[in-house]
Amino acid sequence: MSEKKDNPRAEIDAIDDELLRLLNKRATIALRVGEVKRRNDTSLCDHNREMEVLTRLRRQNSGPLDEQSVTNIFQRIIDECLHVQQSAFHQSAGIDGTETPTKNFSGKERVAFLGERGTFSEEAAKKLLGETCETVPRATFETLFTAIDEGSADYILAPLENSLVGSVHRCHDLLLESSLGIAAEIILPISHFLIGCHGASLES
Known part of the structure; x- marks a missing residue:
């Protein structure tokens, strides 16, 4: 048997090296696809694909x-x-992504957000x-991104990434299609709690 076969860690390292090479090759091809989409003015995200x-x-x-x-990994x-x-x-x-722009807020701005009141x-x-800003709930991503043009809000707050599911593709598409720019960023940790009556079980 080869040295790698006798050493599972070395075998895993070799596989990881090959995976990294192939992932970068995939990303390079994705860049070419993205350039074609940019020239054709089509969405970068293709849910059907x-x-x-x-x-x-x-x-x-x-x-x-x-x-x-398999689904999670890919x-x-x-x-x-x-x-x-x-x-x-x-x-x-010409958008520099190395540093998110920041802005001083007065606390009196109107900001549209996705969903109902009380959401994250x-x-x-x-x-x-x-806390003194005026929040404006919007039902869909599309109506969220039109809130400023309609005069309903001064800013919108859009989710661009989720640590569980990754990029929020529709928001990225709408941002690229709009004339809006990023004014500030916030990362919000989210915790959920399972609450039940005393003595209750999951089976019941």
Whole structure:
């Protein structure tokens, strides 16, 4: 047996090296695809194509990874390649992504957010602009991004990334399609609690 076969860690290291090479090759191809989309003025995000890729990989999977694991891994790869495309787009548009611009807020601004009152988005808006800001709920991403043009808000607060699912593709698309720019950024940690009656069980 070879030295790598006798040493599982060395074998894993060699596989990781090859994975890294292939992932960078994939990202390079994604950049070429993104450039074509930019020239054709089409969306960087293609949900139908993503579903095709994930479905094909789940069908080809022979284990021991289960279908959900395969989906999680390749969804993250897709998201990171999309992020590379978006960074290249911003660079070509003269947007410096190395530092998020900041702005001093008075606390009296009107800010539109996605969802109903009491959501994490409204909490993020108040943390960023102050408790005295006026929050304006919007039902969809599309109506969120039109709030300023309609005169309903001075700013919008849009989720661009989620640590569980990666990039929020629709928001990235709408941001690129709009004339809006990023004025500030907030990262909001989120905690959920499972609450029940005393003595209750999950089975009941």
